[in-house]
Amino acid sequence: MLFQILTSIIFLTQLAQCVPSVQVFARSNHRNKPTIELGTIKFNETSGLADIVNTPNDIDFESGKYCVGVSIAGHFQCHSYVQLSLPLSYDIVLHTKPNTGELVSLSMVKSSTLGLHAVIKPGLILEEPRLKGSNNNVKVKVREVTNDKGETEIVHDGEVIEDQRSFIQKYWTYIVPALIMILMRSGESESEEEKKQRAGSEENKSTSVEGQTTGASEKSETATVASDK
Known part of the structure; x- marks a missing residue:
C-alpha cells in the first residue's frame, strides 16, 4: 500500500x-x-x-x-x-x-x-x-x-x-563544359574558313603576278621584233 x-x-x-x-x-x-x-x-x-x-x-x-x-x-x-x-x-x-x-x-x-x-x-x-x-x-x-x-x-x-534552384543552378557542371566544347569547335571552324580565304587570296595574287609577268614578256618580245625590222 x-x-x-x-x-x-x-x-x-x-x-x-x-x-x-x-x-x-x-x-x-x-x-x-x-x-x-x-x-x-x-x-x-x-x-x-x-x-x-x-x-x-x-x-x-x-x-x-x-x-x-x-x-x-x-x-x-x-x-x-x-x-x-x-x-x-x-x-x-x-x-x-x-x-x-x-x-x-x-x-x-x-x-x-x-x-x-x-x-x-x-x-x-x-x-x-x-x-x-x-x-x-x-x-x-x-x-x-x-x-x-x-x-x-x-x-x-x-x-x-x-x-528551389533554377535549372542552370542545378546542372551548371554539365552546361559549362558543353558550352566550352561548342565555343572551341566554333573557333576551329572559323580558323579553317580563314585558312581557306587566305589560301584563295594568295592564289589570286599568284595568278595576278603570273599575268603581269606574261604581259611584260609579250611586250618585250614585240619590242625586239620591231627593232629587228
Missing part, C-alpha cells in the same frame, strides 16, 4: 514537470457533426510518462471515421484518421522529438482496455543539413497507412527538402 502511494506521488511529481499539455479532439468530415473533445494530455518525454485528464463523462457520437488531432493556439491540427465507436477503448500515441519533447505526430489505436490511455513513443525525424543561403524549402512528408486493425493512420516520414 505504501509502495503504491509513493509511486503515485512520484508519478504526479514528474507530471508536474512536463511540457505544456495538449488538448485532443476528434473531428468528422461532415460539417454538421460536432467536434468531439477527448480530453487533455499531459506528457513528459524525458520520463516517458503521459496521462489524459479532463475527459468528458458524457461523450456521445455516431460511429464513423474521424480525424484525431490537437488544438494549438486555438487552431485544430489533424494528425490521423481513425474509425471511432463507443465505448471508447483506445490508446492515444504521442510521437515526440527526442531530447526536446516536442510533439511530432499523434495517432490513435484500438485497445483492449476500456477508456482512453496516453502513450509516448519517439518520433522519427530525418534532419537534413542546410547550407547558409541555400534556396530550399523543408516540407513534412506524410502518408496514409492502414494498421493491423484496419484503421487508417497518417504517418509522418520526416522532413523532405525541396530544391
Whole structure:
C-alpha cells in the first residue's frame, strides 16, 4: 500500500514537470457533426510518462471515421484518421522529438482496455543539413497507412527538402563544359574558313603576278621584233 502511494506521488511529481499539455479532439468530415473533445494530455518525454485528464463523462457520437488531432493556439491540427465507436477503448500515441519533447505526430489505436490511455513513443525525424543561403524549402512528408486493425493512420516520414534552384543552378557542371566544347569547335571552324580565304587570296595574287609577268614578256618580245625590222 505504501509502495503504491509513493509511486503515485512520484508519478504526479514528474507530471508536474512536463511540457505544456495538449488538448485532443476528434473531428468528422461532415460539417454538421460536432467536434468531439477527448480530453487533455499531459506528457513528459524525458520520463516517458503521459496521462489524459479532463475527459468528458458524457461523450456521445455516431460511429464513423474521424480525424484525431490537437488544438494549438486555438487552431485544430489533424494528425490521423481513425474509425471511432463507443465505448471508447483506445490508446492515444504521442510521437515526440527526442531530447526536446516536442510533439511530432499523434495517432490513435484500438485497445483492449476500456477508456482512453496516453502513450509516448519517439518520433522519427530525418534532419537534413542546410547550407547558409541555400534556396530550399523543408516540407513534412506524410502518408496514409492502414494498421493491423484496419484503421487508417497518417504517418509522418520526416522532413523532405525541396530544391528551389533554377535549372542552370542545378546542372551548371554539365552546361559549362558543353558550352566550352561548342565555343572551341566554333573557333576551329572559323580558323579553317580563314585558312581557306587566305589560301584563295594568295592564289589570286599568284595568278595576278603570273599575268603581269606574261604581259611584260609579250611586250618585250614585240619590242625586239620591231627593232629587228
